[in-house]
Every structure is written in structure tokens, then in C-alpha cells.
Amino acid sequence: MNWSHVTSSRRVRRGLRACVAACIALVVPAIVGVASASAVWVPRPGTTWQWDIIENVPEPFLPVQMYDVDLEQAVPSETRIPVTLGGRTTVVTWRAGQNAGIVDRLHRAGKIAICYLDTGAYETYRPDAALFPGTPGWRRGDPSSDVILNDTGWNDEYWLDIRPGQWQKFAPIMWARLDLAKRIGCDGVEPDQNNPWRNVPDDFPLTLAHQKAWYLKVAEQAHLRDLSVGMKNAPEEEVTDADTVRAFDWNLNEECFVYEECDTLEQFIDAGKAVFNTEFTDVWVAERRTSRYADPLVLRRTVCALAARRDRYGRLTYLSRFSILIKTEVPDDPYYTC
Known part of the structure; x- marks a missing residue:
């Protein structure tokens, strides 16, 4: 999410959904996450950090080992990234961000640069927003809204349908964002909003098994690009387990x-x-x-x-x-x- 678009309060629902038993019974597709590649950053417990995913990160930097900054704001100069979706390739132009060059500056300061991005939500203001199919707001039986679901509680941001068979409709857009992170030199990524299970309508057929499978797919794609990747939120024991701990480099x-x-x-x-x-x-x-x-x-x-x-x-x-x-x-x- 772009933090200049935040609302005044969080509206993420914390209540458990009624389908827990069914979720546990489902078999997670066989994409159980790859072990972390030896080349990527795997921080030890106690690693120091600063989370500053806004425009204009202050310098000089704090005496910490890692900075987590917004990917779009970190783009150093106009960068073109191809996205192939449905057999058609579109080149997305990412313009220089307000923290342009910050990845290189962090590296010169001896710090790890982690780049924040959404991989589980549609944001109306991102340069690649026009590539997402459908319109916001799930309505049962409406094929035009079968990918973009309800809002996340943040302005202009909506959950995506991460069920197998559905995520293929938007996943290449997210993988292209990982390409952008690799291109500009990020050491790793913080992929956000991959946990819609608690937050979509109760009658939407999403399970914890679907959520776990999507997390593992995101980790797999990050490692294919030699990016360190963190697991964001999803503390449910059906999701944070031996498979996801093995697949991700940090939490x-x-x-x-x-x-x-x-x-x-x-x-x-x-x-x-x-x-x-x-x-x-x-x-x-x-x-x-x-x-x-x-x-x-x-x-x-x-x-x-x-x-x-x-x-x-x-x-x-x-x-x-x-x-x-x-x-x-x-x-x-x-x-x-x-």
C-alpha cells in the first residue's frame, strides 16, 4: 500500500471465520516452498532494522542493519518492466520515486535494503493498476469482479482472489514487481496483503489452505530471483507452520x-x-x-x-x-x- 493513501483508522476484521475445519481438511497444492537459496539474506534473530515505507526517508540512516522501504518510492530512475498476462506483453513504466537511489545509498552505508510491495492486493494508484482484470467488489456470480474483492481498509486498496485457478489472472503482475525489485538492487522484499482470509466476506469461498498456498508461491517466486523474502502476518497455525517457515527467510x-x-x-x-x-x-x-x-x-x-x-x-x-x-x-x- 502507498502510505500517503492511508485512512484514519484500521478496519481489518480480526474475527475468525466459520470455515476453519474445512480449511484444515483441504490439501495444499504441491508447491510447498523451496528452501531459502544460499545466496539470499537470511537474518538471524535480533537483527536490527527500521521500517520507513514512506516518501522522503530521513538521512543519515539509523545505526541498524536493515532498512525496509517502499519499492515504488525507491525506483532510482524511469524503469520499464514487461508484464506478460494472457499471452499479451505490456511494458509498465515506473518513474523515479521520492526516495530515488535509496537502495544504492543504503548499500554504501553497509545496510541491507528490503523493498516493500503488495502481492495480494490491488492498488488503484500503482503504475500497473490498469492490467488487473475486473472491478472492485465481489458479487457472487459476477465474472467481472472475480479477482478484485472488497477493500482492505486502506484507501484505494482491495483484496485479491488468491485461490488456485484465480491468481493466475493477476500473478504475472506481481512477479513483474519482483523483477523491478531485482532490477533496482533490492536485497529482498516484504510482500504484503497475502492474508485475506480473515477479511473477505464470510460467504466468500476462500480457505486457509488457499492462503498458505499463495504464501508459498510468493516465496518461491522471490527466490527464483535470488531475493530474500519475509512472511508478513498470517499467524494462524494452519498457515505459519513448518512449510512456510522453511520457505521464507524471515518473518x-x-x-x-x-x-x-x-x-x-x-x-x-x-x-x-x-x-x-x-x-x-x-x-x-x-x-x-x-x-x-x-x-x-x-x-x-x-x-x-x-x-x-x-x-x-x-x-x-x-x-x-x-x-x-x-x-x-x-x-x-x-x-x-x-
Whole structure:
């Protein structure tokens, strides 16, 4: 998503869908993710980072090992990327972004450059938006809207139908975005919005098995381009499991502390892979019904204390090895960590 297009509040629905049993029963297609290529970046637990996916990232850079920046804003100069969809090739022009050249500058500063992009959502304002088939808003039986679903809660952004048999209608557009990331020198990618299961209409026939299969496909495509790739969100145990932990090089999670759903992420720590966690002040205010968490310093004390809790034997847990950031609603300049 383009963070200049954000709404004033998050509207992502957190309730569980009624189809859990059916989801578990389905067999995930045999695309179980490839193991991380040896050439790609696989960060260890505790790797330091900054998440700044806005225009005009401040410099000089912070003393961290990795920066996560927006792909479109990082394009250094006008770049043309071909997209072949339905047997027809279209060349998409990506113009220089407001952080033009930032990937090279990060490399000169000795940092890893991760590039943020959506792979599971349609954004009306991206240069490749005209290539997506259909119109927003799923209506049962309407073939014109069988790919672009309901809005994600962010302005001008809509979930995509990631079911097998449907994603082929738009996936080449996303793979071309990975080509762009490779072309401009990103070390890896943060693919977002691949987890529509909790957020589409209850009667839409999407399952957790579909979601897991799509995650694995995204990881596979990133590795085909020698890009490091992180698994974003989807803490459900049917999705974050041995297959996805093996397929992805790291994890990026939003808000697992406030929603008390960090448990499945221990698998990444056990595998020697970093978990980059961010907790947002506005979400804590809404969920805990108190304005005290609007102060990022208060929230930092709270979250860092949770991460530092010890088990019954007096030992620190896997939570202490998370790479934690405290942010306001938009992942931007403020930098608060444990």
C-alpha cells in the first residue's frame, strides 16, 4: 500500500471465520516452498532494522542493519518492466520515486535494503493498476469482479482472489514487481496483503489452505530471483507452520503482542530466522481502550516488558529475541525499540 493513501483508522476484521475445519481438511497444492537459496539474506534473530515505507526517508540512516522501504518510492530512475498476462506483453513504466537511489545509498552505508510491495492486493494508484482484470467488489456470480474483492481498509486498496485457478489472472503482475525489485538492487522484499482470509466476506469461498498456498508461491517466486523474502502476518497455525517457515527467510509481524498471537512465530526463532515485530500505538489504544498507549514511550515499556518475561524456570523466552519496533499508525520516521 502507498502510505500517503492511508485512512484514519484500521478496519481489518480480526474475527475468525466459520470455515476453519474445512480449511484444515483441504490439501495444499504441491508447491510447498523451496528452501531459502544460499545466496539470499537470511537474518538471524535480533537483527536490527527500521521500517520507513514512506516518501522522503530521513538521512543519515539509523545505526541498524536493515532498512525496509517502499519499492515504488525507491525506483532510482524511469524503469520499464514487461508484464506478460494472457499471452499479451505490456511494458509498465515506473518513474523515479521520492526516495530515488535509496537502495544504492543504503548499500554504501553497509545496510541491507528490503523493498516493500503488495502481492495480494490491488492498488488503484500503482503504475500497473490498469492490467488487473475486473472491478472492485465481489458479487457472487459476477465474472467481472472475480479477482478484485472488497477493500482492505486502506484507501484505494482491495483484496485479491488468491485461490488456485484465480491468481493466475493477476500473478504475472506481481512477479513483474519482483523483477523491478531485482532490477533496482533490492536485497529482498516484504510482500504484503497475502492474508485475506480473515477479511473477505464470510460467504466468500476462500480457505486457509488457499492462503498458505499463495504464501508459498510468493516465496518461491522471490527466490527464483535470488531475493530474500519475509512472511508478513498470517499467524494462524494452519498457515505459519513448518512449510512456510522453511520457505521464507524471515518473518514480519504486526501487532502479535496486542492480539496475543505470537506463539506460532517461535518456529522462525527456532529455525534461526529473525522475527521483525511492530506494535502500533493506535491499535493498542483501540484494543485496550485506554489513551495511555498513544504515547510510544509508554507502549515501548509495556511491550518490552512482555518480551522480557521469563518462563517458570527463570529463562527468557523466544519473545526476547524478536526485533521489536514501536510505531504510530504509519510505519514512518519514529524509531523506538527494546
